[in-house]
Amino acid sequence: MNKKEFDIKKLTSMRLFLPILCLLAMLVVAAFTIPGFFKIxxxxxxxxxxxxxxxxxxxxxxxxxxxxxxxxxxxxxxxxxxxxxxxxxxxxxxxxxxxxxxxxxxxxxxxxxxxxxxxxxxxxxxxxxxxxxxxxxxxxxxxxxxxxxxxxxxxxxxxxxxxxxxxxxxxxxxxxxxxxxxxxxxxxxxxxxxxxxxxxxxxxxxxxxxxxxxxxxxxxxxxxxxxxxxxxxxxxxxxxxxxxxxxxxxxxxxxxxxxxxxxxxxxxxxxxxxxxxxxxxxxxxxxxxxxxxxxxxxxxxxxxxxxxVSGDQLPVYKAIVIIIIVVLQSPVFKKFMAGLKTKKAAGGAAVEGGNQ
Amino acid sequence: MKRKVVSALLCVSMIAAMLVGCGGKDQGASDGGDGGEAKTEEDGGGSDGDVITVGFAQVGAESDWRTANSESMKETFSEANGYELIFDDAQQKQENQITAIRNFIQQEVDYIVLAPVTETGWDTVLQEAKDADIPVITVDRMVDVSDDSLFVSYVGGNFKLEGDKACQWLKAYADAKNISELNIAHIQGTIGASAQIGRTEGLEEAAKEYGWNIVAQQTGEFTQAKGQEVMESMLKQHDNINVVYCENDNEAFGAIDAIKAAGKTVGPDGDILVISFDTVKAGIEMTMTGDIICNVECNPLHGPRVAELIQKLEAGEELEKIAYVDEGIFAYGTDVASVTIDGEEYEVTEVTQDVVDGRKY
CATH class of the missing domain: 1.10.3470 (ABC transporter involved in vitamin B12 uptake, BtuC)
Structure with a gap:
């Protein structure tokens, strides 16, 4: 358990983690919305x-x-x-x-x-x-x-x-x-x-x-x-x-x-x-x-x-997806997420404490 | 110290650039002047007013069609015909065209001919032209201005009619060949261009009326590369496409490449019929082989029509706001002899080697 957590942390801190995650997320969305996307x-x-x-x-x-x-x-x-x-x-x-x-x-x-x-x-x-x-x-x-x-x-x-x-x-x-x-x-x-x-x-x-x-x-x-x-x-x-x-x-x-x-x-x-x-x-x-x-x-x-997607709306969709990806990768957002995680961990501990 | 040197260098280069720019312009103006003088001498002291100066702000030279259009203008407004043409190539940029028009106004041309890149954003500069009492004739594409008096006339193709012609041809052809179900892939032009709007309208109306399925619709931006990419995608999404409606020849070339790469065939006996517009040289050659089954012309030879309007203006006549040029329908084979739209009959030309050789562009 401990080891696994360690691995995830190591994985998420890798340089290429977010770029690969974004690409995978995009592929998953494509696979669900477009029938036969992966068919070769x-x-x-x-x-x-x-x-x-x-x-x-x-x-x-x-x-x-x-x-x-x-x-x-x-x-x-x-x-x-x-x-x-x-x-x-x-x-x-x-x-x-x-x-x-x-x-x-x-x-x-x-x-x-x-x-x-x-x-x-x-x-x-x-x-x-x-x-x-x-x-x-x-x-x-x-x-x-x-x-x-x-x-x-x-x-x-x-x-x-x-x-x-x-x-x-x-x-x-x-x-x-x-x-x-x-x-x-x-x-x-x-x-x-x-x-x-x-x-x-x-x-x-x-x-x-x-x-x-x-x-x-x-x-x-x-x-x-x-x-x-x-x-x-x-x-x-x-x-x-x-x-x-x-x-x-x-x-x-x-x-x-x-x-x-x-x-x-x-x-x-x-x-x-x-x-x-x-x-x-x-x-x-x-x-x-x-x-x-x-x-x-x-x-x-x-x-x-x-x-x-019709031609006149294409740039809008493109922009939306790109904004999401760029925000996800921004240092400020990463810090915010990290902060959220520690808070959650602290909250969880408190609840556990209450149960006891 | 180094920073000073760099900034000094930059200043020098900027000044040099300005000098070169101004120098170029001076030369252009004096060239024009020389041309005028030479003409006057030829005329044997005739007045300078004999030469009509026309400024033509062209979009660029993105296709064979555009080149033919420019050539037609240059041929018509030649010195031999008593004109002087100042030609400006805007390289697809509206700001270049606006600058060109301002230059024409400064050079005090008699008429301005404008082939606008886009429909909107012309009010200010056309007002300037109007204030300078220079009539503006737009060609090929319309301009969308709040005040209609900003341009005297529009010369160009009737894009809606072109779309109707193609659809009526398709209807007649489908009836003749007993094709009951039409699944159409629609590759549009650059969204918002007059040609795209008219040709799309034509297809959409016909599809509604005759119950055709438009299975996919996407812009190919009037280029071969995009046409190819879009067609590639459509073929994977829909297996039943039997007609491709491309809004210009370049898109059609790209689409045909994509269809062939996917192992399907085009032409009268093939899987997919390709309909296209513009009829450029390579386009009509492909219509002869049947790769493009029907090609509706968008006549680029605007020169004579514009000259006709200018002569009318010179004579003080009033002009119609819209002056369409005549446009033909070219097709492979003789299955459809003519189409009728709004009571008017349009002949369909079968493309043969003679037809190809007989065309000027």
């Missing part, structure tokens, strides 16, 4: 079912959340330009593939080259953000606001204001399926990004450096870390990952839609970081928390679609 079958040779949809559609958000977590941890601010950078990378990639045409059915350049170019351009956007934040000490929100506004304009310049269509099967692989593989490709891309990031953070000191820079940049510098370079590096990673997400999103619709790719996704990415139990002012972080946060957000969207 093989249809048309591919995995088919809501859970697959959730993980598939969350891929871009997961990729963004990884980059956003690092930026948040190191600089204590967020990169709000990621959505626009997604559009830039998609635009560059598609424009190279189409060779300047609006709609093509054959490729003008090798896909790998075009994708690499897209990711590099996105990385350059990250360099720009990183220089402003790390070397000029500009507030991250303000520094990335520049590309947030200008990014889509740049993407439109690249595509000449058109939606560039690449109607070639091999380009649809990144957003569709690899050959006969029943699992959608975006899931592989997101998983690869998470695993690589996780290994780098665990096997090298990079994660530790990021945390120490986020907690106290000056102190880190005094112990010999180049805190500016580490901040810059996180922004470059964040930008490049936004590029990867942009290409996945563009491959889904085999086109570069400069106006809509990644629209409002930067806010969802920040939310994912927050839902993952990370402190938005920097310091210690949990990568897995952010990934869980991203999946939670997509679970919410997919369940709302499945419940048939």
């Amino acid at each position: 079958s093989i249809t048309n040779g591919v995995l088919y079912g809501y859970p697959v949809d959730v993980i598939n559609r969350a891929s871009e958000l997961v990729i963004l959340a990884v980059g956003m977590t690092l930026v948040t941890a190191a600089s204590g601010g967020q990169d709000i330009s990621v959505g626009a950078v997604m559009a830039v990378s998609a635009a560059v990639c598609c424009q190279i593939l189409s060779g300047g045409e609006v709609s093509v059915t054959s490729l003008a350049a090798p896909i790998a080259l075009a994708m690499l170019a897209g990711v590099i351009v996105a990385g350059i956007c990250g360099v720009f953000n990183g220089l402003l934040v790390a070397y000029l000490d500009i507030q991250p929100m303000v520094a990335t606001l520049i590309l947030f506004t200008a990014g889509r304009g740049i993407a439109q310049l690249v595509t000449k204001g058109q939606i560039t269509y690449i109607r070639v099967d091999s380009y649809m692989v990144a957003g569709g399926y690899i050959g006969k593989c029943p699992i959608p490709t975006p899931i592989f891309i997101a998983a690869a990004v998470v695993v690589i990031a996780y290994i780098i953070l665990k096997k090298t000191a990079f994660g530790l450096y990021v945390e120490s820079v986020g907690i106290n940049g000056n102190a880190s510098r005094l112990v010999g870390l180049n805190s500016r370079r580490i901040k810059l590096l996180t922004y470059i990673i964040c930008g490049a990952l936004a590029g990867v997400a942009g290409i996945a999103a563009s491959s889904r619709i085999y086109s570069a839609d400069a106006n809509n790719i990644g629209l409002n996704l930067e806010m969802d990415a920040i939310l994912a970081v927050a839902l993952g139990g990370n402190i938005l002012s920097g310091g210690k972080f949990s990568l897995m928390g952010s990934v869980i946060g991203a999946v939670t957000i997509q679970t919410l969207s997919t369940s709302l679609y499945a419940m048939g």
Whole structure:
């Protein structure tokens, strides 16, 4: 009995306890309100079912959340330009593939080259953000606001204001399926990004450096870390990952839609970081928390679609659920609950005393 | 010290940005002026009033349709036709359009053509235009203003009629093919857009009248990505869908991808009939193959109609408040020859290679 209580306490005090609890709660609600939510079958040779949809559609958000977590941890601010950078990378990639045409059915350049170019351009956007934040000490929100506004304009310049269509099967692989593989490709891309990031953070000191820079940049510098370079590096990673997400999103619709790719996704990415139990002012972080946060957000969207909530009311439901989750995770609320628990315990003791 | 340097740098960059901004504008204005002068010279000293200046505040270039719309305007209001067009791309933002209109007023254009992003929020800036005695013609979408005199006319599609056309076609087709039960998945446009309101109304009225089931209804925000995501979800929820009613072509492309990914087929012999609107180039090509069974046109070639109105205004004539453009119905096969709405008969065009090749956009 005693041991069990101890275990629960240990469990609830774990970093990832609340994010996982929120996700589970969401899944339970979905399971009760949507018939067959967890049913997965093989249809048309591919995995088919809501859970697959959730993980598939969350891929871009997961990729963004990884980059956003690092930026948040190191600089204590967020990169709000990621959505626009997604559009830039998609635009560059598609424009190279189409060779300047609006709609093509054959490729003008090798896909790998075009994708690499897209990711590099996105990385350059990250360099720009990183220089402003790390070397000029500009507030991250303000520094990335520049590309947030200008990014889509740049993407439109690249595509000449058109939606560039690449109607070639091999380009649809990144957003569709690899050959006969029943699992959608975006899931592989997101998983690869998470695993690589996780290994780098665990096997090298990079994660530790990021945390120490986020907690106290000056102190880190005094112990010999180049805190500016580490901040810059996180922004470059964040930008490049936004590029990867942009290409996945563009491959889904085999086109570069400069106006809509990644629209409002930067806010969802920040939310994912927050839902993952990370402190938005920097310091210690949990990568897995952010990934869980991203999946939670997509679970919410997919369940709302499945419940048939009408389009005009969708944002309201989304907001309500998010407010609940954020409040549940807030330190003040946690303290309040803890206080309530001790009071209850005290009350229980008193009653027991009365019975005797 | 460092902070001072940073703030000084920021100041310098801001001033530079302002200079660049102003410089750009100056250049734009002088370009306009040059154009005017060049024209006058060509005219051999004719008065400047011969050239009608038109400011066009376009939404952006989000789709083929929009591009065709812009092209039509640029073609119609060319220098050769005696116009000067100042074109502004608002990149989907209302505040950009409001700024554009204010710039047009400052540049003293003769007419303002506005393709509004949204219906509401135009009162102030249109009042400014009215105070400056510049007639405003709205195209494509209506504006919702308290005072109707703020714009002289609306040019665009009759979205309700488009919805009716699609539904009448569906009714006739279902009768011809003996399809007794219609279970419709409805992918709406961006909620609140004129096109969404009209096309949704058309379907809902028809569904009530003919007893069709609208099994699911969700917004696809007029984009391919959302159309795909929403369709994916609907297919899992309802197994009996046999018609998808998409409110534009981009949504239809996404929906068709989702249907095919789920192992179902589209087309006349398939599981699901896809109805769409707008008839952009890729849309009409898919109508030829039957992937989209019926595609109701939303004609983007507004230029000539707007020019006609401007010529009428120049001649001092009164205008009708609403000037609809002619819009066709394109379908796969010849099962339905024409549809009748409110006593008026509309012909249905069978899409062939010639029809596709014959279209300008």
